[in-house]
Amino acid sequence: MKRKLKSITTKLSSWSLIIALLVIWQLVSTLGLVPDFMLPSPVNVVLAFIGDFGLLMENLWVTLYEALAGLALAVAASFVLAILMDLSGFLKRSVTPILTFTQTVPTIALAPLLLLWMGYGAAPKIVLVFITCFFPLTISLMGSFAQADGDAIRLLKTMGASRLQVYRYIKLPSALPAFFSGLRIAATYSVVGAVVGEWLGGNAGLGVYMIRVRKSYNFDKMFAVILLISILSIVLIKLVELLEYKAMPWRRKDKKRT
Amino acid sequence: MLFACENVTRCYDGMPVVQDISLSLGQGGLVSLLGPSGVGKTTLFNVLAGLDVPDEGRVYLNGEEITGKAGRVSYMLQKDLLLPYRTVLDNVILPLVIRGEDKKTARDKARVHFEQFGLAGYEDKYPHQISGGMRQRAALLRTCMMDTPVLLLDEPFSALDAITKLQMHAWYLDIVEQLHLSTIFITHDVDEAVLLSDTVYILNGRPGRIAEAIDIEPPRPRAHDFSTSKAFAVYKRGILDALGL
Known part of the structure; x- marks a missing residue:
């Protein structure tokens, strides 16, 4: 009982700062220190969120589709490329610098080009998400393939294991922890990537909607979109964590102890 | 010979x-x-x-x-090399699974020996949940499952403490x-x-x-x-x- 109470109080205290900030923000708006059209109060943001709920949801599905499609493609491609690079030293040496180079190209600069090539539909956004997510996933997979226990691999070989079996029983399972930390980063990138893609042009999606309400100076609605994007990212991270928990039953006991 | x-x-x-x-x-x-x-x-x-x-x-x-x-011969290292993401039972059957045997038959084959190897009741534990001596015995059982002469x-x-080591000698x-x-x-x-x-x-x-x-x-x-x-x-x-x- 006491323990439960303690966990509630610690939770409360971790939320208290956020609540305090929200109260200050609300006061600043109600007291008129900052004009409402520039900084809408939290209450107004929530009202805008509720008022626009239908429209927000419509656009949410578009963005979610682009983010998940890009992410799924990135996951699939990262597995394929990481395995190929792990198999061939030549491929690893020649592809790694290219991968690093693609990371130095700002995606914002790339987006208009993609739009030009692929039009206003979902395609350029999916590609943009793919580009942003691909790198952290591939790097995390490659790193853990390379670090796989050499003795364990040798042992498997004395059992007569094929290359494929070495991946199945050693390299892939031992890469899972690193893969999931990569996936967590990629999941947040995917939403941002989709929204940035939509900013630069499109017919639907949270990014498109955001630009529209900004142009009409509906800042309360704009904050509502930002709120929704944050919620979406958090939901995706939580989903990845759930997946991680399900995929790695052997880690559960350890987690409980800490 | x-x-x-x-x-x-x-x-x-x-x-x-x-x-x-x-x-x-x-x-x-x-x-x-x-x-x-x-x-x-x-x-x-x-x-x-x-x-x-x-x-x-x-x-x-x-x-x-x-x-x-x-x-052609079984090989076991000082490190037990039990895979942390497989249960003790699934680690032990690894040589059989690699040889292409069905997982279920392999498990049944291995279960028989758990008593003998002092591992009964620990089939579904993960390696980090059992003691060093048990891990080494599990590794030995896995080696025996390779079924080579x-x-x-x-x-x-050598990685075991002195007393566990003496017990392992007698047991082995x-x-x-x-x-x-x-x-x-x-x-x-x-x-x-x-x-x-x-x-x-x-x-x-x-x-x-x-x-x-x-x-x-x-x-x-x-x-x-x-x-x-x-x-x-x-x-x-x-x-x-x-x-x-």
Whole structure:
């Protein structure tokens, strides 16, 4: 009982700062220190969120589709490329610098080009998400393939294991922890990537909607979109964590102890 | 002769690491390789296990040459190498699964031995949840599941604490009888070598050569107090002399 109470109080205290900030923000708006059209109060943001709920949801599905499609493609491609690079030293040496180079190209600069090539539909956004997510996933997979226990691999070989079996029983399972930390980063990138893609042009999606309400100076609605994007990212991270928990039953006991 | 190697030499960068090694193991035998660190015991073992090809010499199993062929004899390292993401049972069946056996039949086959290996009730635990001695026994069971006539054990008990080690020795001698195992093991523990072996091969020098092969006469199973007997001390002295200690 006491323990439960303690966990509630610690939770409360971790939320208290956020609540305090929200109260200050609300006061600043109600007291008129900052004009409402520039900084809408939290209450107004929530009202805008509720008022626009239908429209927000419509656009949410578009963005979610682009983010998940890009992410799924990135996951699939990262597995394929990481395995190929792990198999061939030549491929690893020649592809790694290219991968690093693609990371130095700002995606914002790339987006208009993609739009030009692929039009206003979902395609350029999916590609943009793919580009942003691909790198952290591939790097995390490659790193853990390379670090796989050499003795364990040798042992498997004395059992007569094929290359494929070495991946199945050693390299892939031992890469899972690193893969999931990569996936967590990629999941947040995917939403941002989709929204940035939509900013630069499109017919639907949270990014498109955001630009529209900004142009009409509906800042309360704009904050509502930002709120929704944050919620979406958090939901995706939580989903990845759930997946991680399900995929790695052997880690559960350890987690409980800490 | 069940298993033998003849005149094995292995070089790295042109320098021989082990040179002109010949040894043999009979059915049901227990043979140890004893020597200081860096004498090339593990290099030799990799050759015996077929993971490495010797520059000279041959390895035979049942009279058939198996030089450089992996998977013909079982091999276990000092590290238990249990995969952290598989349960004890699923670790143990790994050799069977790799051979393409159905997971369920493999599990049934392995379960039978859990009692014998002191692992009953721990089938569904993960390796990090069991003790060091149990992990080592699980690794041994996995090695036995390879179902090859010869076991190569590379310092199988050296990571264990002193008392667990003594318990493992007694237990291993039992298991060898029950399962009719033939073993070659690496050790740098003189007591362990005398206690367990029929023959102790002493590896010494650079490159490593067999300095001496000492037969431990009393047949197994040996008297309970063998390790504190006078004969034991004499064997131990003989080995220490051969090592120049």
